[in-house]
């Protein structure tokens with residue numbers, strides 16, 4: 001009684017985690033309410049993350065490709081930029097996908113409540129209407145009562161405390177707005193998000209600096225993969241500052257003046273037309289009144305969960321960026337399905353559903369730079385650090401017919417096998433379309449495939465995907481195509 005709405009399942013947040021959970025729960029017969037502060041569904045990924053960044057990266061990759069075509073006998077004129085048109089294209093891509101989600105929600109009779117949700121107690125959320133960008137809680141309040149809840153409130157970009165509030169200082173969301181093309185741009189943080197946005201801006205005409213506290217860009221990936229990317233991309237940068245701390249910044253008429261400390265740091269402060277903060281993302285766990293529901297949240301704002309995605313409160317689940325690393329859309333989706341199935345299984349007494357668990361062996365990572373860098377499972381660095389005996393198959397793309405035909409043979413594919421069992425443990429690919437290929441390696445790991453399984457699988461010729469079969473044959477010692 002007293003609530004404006006009642007449901008079997010309330011999902012808080014409509015990103016890849018939230019909408020996937022809502023849809024699966026509805027498909028399993030639950031009455032679902034999906035609470036979202038933004039005007040559109042899709043969360044960070046569809047609105048200001050994965051999708052708009054890839055729309056721009058595709059344009060940048062094609063521009064870079066054709067810029068090398070003169071040597072192939074085809075020349076084009078100098079690229080003419082129409083930024084409003086490019087932005088409109090990006091908007092259309094996003095709109096098509098978020099609109100598709102709205103239609104799918106309607107089809108499943110998922111009730112969408114627009115507004116900012118906060119727990120009142122373990123069975124109620126108060127939702128206050130939001131307007132505009134969704135940051136302003138201004139409208140009327142309503143209460144939703146739920147039997148089960150899935151928290152999918154995501155994360156947001158970390159803001160450095162000393163950065164001035166200035167339109168020339170942006171996070172990834174601001175960078176995706178593409179207000180203009182700066183002459184000099186600083187990327188703060190050498191991770192995937194920063195380097196992807198840097199790729200777009202540099203192809204559109206910006207000169208880049210990047211600053212990273214650690215000793216290499218694209219942490220997490222093996223250095224041999226990153227080296228290939230870096231060799232191709234060094235011309236985009238004036239300064240790659242590693243092991244460097246950013247210690248201060250000041251807004252001046254000429255630009256944002258940023259000071260650095262470290263061996264590779266310039267002694268003088270540098271002036272930039274645009275500074276992109278890409279130093280990580282922090283979870284939204286502390287902003288949803290979790291304590292009123294009794295849900296435990298860590299100091300950093302993460303919500304701890306078990307393998308069924310359950311929080312410490314048995315009927316409240318959490319998924320996606322808010323439960324921890326890796327903060328990736330495909331991880332959120334799979335966790336979402338587990339949480340929805342467990343809850344639905346318990347409601348209906350279906351044991352198969354209620355015993356669902358998140359036990360992915362591997363989660364692939366992809367940098368959609370040019371070339372792309374993709375990896376999954378055990379890395380060579382990890383194998384070394386942990387003393388795991390591996391056998392490696394390394395296939396250089398300068399032996400791939402397709403890569404050579406594409407005029408893009410800088411990459412390679414490597415697979416890592418357990419030296420004793422010959423089963424695949426991990427793999428990495430650098431080159432065009434690496435991200436589209438890494439799924440096969442993930443499947444091989446999930447299936448416990450060995451060198452022979454992969455090597456004897458017939459891949460179509462000539463494709464880049466053949467390189468996966470070849471790498472397995474190299475590990476096995478049966479490859480006849482590489483000297």
Ligand code: FAD
Nearest residue numbers: 013015017037043044045049050117154320321327328329
């Ligand atoms: P989110 O997508 O963050 O969604 C959370 C939703 O909850 C948001 O819509 C938010 O408005 C809403 N919300 C939060 N609090 C409340 C509240 N109290 N009330 C109501 N609503 C609330 N991942 C990939 O896998 N591949 C990529 O290529 C990729 N590229 C990226 C590029 C960029 C620039 C960025 C920033 C991220 C990228 N990511 C990528 C990461 C990916 O976007 C996230 O991992 C993913 O969106 C997480 O999904 P989620 O459902 O956990 O949360």
